[in-house]
Amino acid sequence: MALTRREFLRICSGSAAAAGFSQLLIPEVYKALAEAAAGNPSVLWLQGMSCAGCSVSLLNTVHPNIKEVLLEIITLEFHPNVMAAAGDLAMSVYEDAITKKAGQFFLVVEGSIPTKHDRYCEIGEYQGKVKTMADLTKRLGNAAKAIIAVGQCATYGGIPGAAGNYTGAVGVQDYLKKPVINIPGCPAHPDWIVGTIAHVLLFGMPELDRFGRPKAFFGKCIHDNCERRRDFDEGKFAKHFSDEGCLYELGCKGPLTYADCPQRRWNNHVNWCVQSGAGCRGCTEPGWPDKFSPLFERTPGVILPGVRTTADRVGKVLGVLTAAGIAAHFVGWKAAKR
Numbered sequence: 001m002a003l004t005r006r007e008f009l010r011i012c013s014g015s016a017a018a019a020g021f022s023q024l025l026i027p028e029v030y031k032a033l034a035e036a037a038a039g040n041p042s043v044l045w046l047q048g049m050s051c052a053g054c055s056v057s058l059l060n061t062v063h064p065n066i067k068e069v070l071l072e073i074i075t076l077e078f079h080p081n082v083m084a085a086a087g088d089l090a091m092s093v094y095e096d097a098i099t100k101k102a103g104q105f106f107l108v109v110e111g112s113i114p115t116k117h118d119r120y121c122e123i124g125e126y127q128g129k130v131k132t133m134a135d136l137t138k139r140l141g142n143a144a145k146a147i148i149a150v151g152q153c154a155t156y157g158g159i160p161g162a163a164g165n166y167t168g169a170v171g172v173q174d175y176l177k178k179p180v181i182n183i184p185g186c187p188a189h190p191d192w193i194v195g196t197i198a199h200v201l202l203f204g205m206p207e208l209d210r211f212g213r214p215k216a217f218f219g220k221c222i223h224d225n226c227e228r229r230r231d232f233d234e235g236k237f238a239k240h241f242s243d244e245g246c247l248y249e250l251g252c253k254g255p256l257t258y259a260d261c262p263q264r265r266w267n268n269h270v271n272w273c274v275q276s277g278a279g280c281r282g283c284t285e286p287g288w289p290d291k292f293s294p295l296f297e298r299t300p301g302v303i304l305p306g307v308r309t310t311a312d313r314v315g316k317v318l319g320v321l322t323a324a325g326i327a328a329h330f331v332g333w334k335a336a337k338r
């Protein structure tokens with residue numbers, strides 16, 4: 001294979017990411033994938049408690065290149081939103097994989113799994129019997145060669161698993177009590193999904209962080225790579241969403257969030273949350289959204305520029321300071337240091 005792992009990772013996470021990983025699938029990665037994919041590995045997509053947004057993100061955003069990946073590189077044998085088959089014919093794909101193809105297919109899971117009652121999430125019927133998300137996750141998960149959890153719901157429980165959580169929703173790794181490859185995000189970026197599947201096919205298991213996320217995509221802090229970082233360092237904070245300046249005071253969770261959104265950007269690499277003025281909401285982190293709620297209030301615990309303490313200790317003071325006041329405070333602190 002001509003493409004080395006080092007080159008692949010450079011394409012995934014280097015400056016080339018800004019041009020769009022999906023566009024780079026052809027010819028370099030695509031060629032390597034085609035060589036490696038002799039026998040077209042089977043991929044089964046299982047969709048539990050979710051909004052299907054990760055499927056939309058994957059299938060629409062990188063179209064048409066993803067079509068070639070899904071039809072020519074891998075064999076996507078089951079996807080509830082795009083497959084033509086229905087009923088027993090469709091559901092037999094799952095059953096055949098479990099009984100006849102153990103260890104020979106990859107399982108991609110989107111959505112969380114209910115633990116309070118199986119019937120909270122049903123996938124379909126096979127030979128007159130209801131097949132639930134909980135049952136299929138367990139049986140397919142135990143038979144799969146590798147499991148890739150896609151999106152915040154499948155990785156860490158997401159919105160179905162947030163406060164209240166009447167269904168007892170959990171992510172795949174918590175449900176199966178075994179390690180999986182986690183690609184979080186609400187939704188997950190299509191490059192993260194395709195890039196991870198490509199890495200598994202070409203080089204095996206990617207290097208993961210302590211939350212099971214591929215380091216190639218989730219190894220950097222948003223805050224350290226944000227185009228408004230200079231504003232943060234200079235104490236220039238936006239007071240309204242249309243203002244210029246760092247969005248920290250408006251609840252940006254970039255300092256606590258790991259993902260490559262600033263370099264990769266979204267919507268075919270046009271824009272991303274901070275650039276659009278909304279701020280990062282921390283959607284790739286375990287515990288989201290509860291851990292970051294209220295989403296639109298300043299997050300405590302971040303060391304602010306010019307203030308030798310964390311934001312929660314000075315929060316009440318900063319809450320009434322104007323942006324100009326904060327900047328003046330910072331300038332004064334710098335002058336005092338000199």
Ligand code: SF4
Pocket residue numbers: 222223224226227228229230232245246247248252253254255274279280
């Ligand atoms: S707090 Fe948010 S907007 Fe400000 S520099 Fe960090 S990531 Fe960018």
Ligand code: SF4
Pocket residue numbers: 185186222257258259261272273274279280281282283284
């Ligand atoms: S910038 Fe933050 S909220 Fe937006 S997609 Fe990336 S991790 Fe999620």
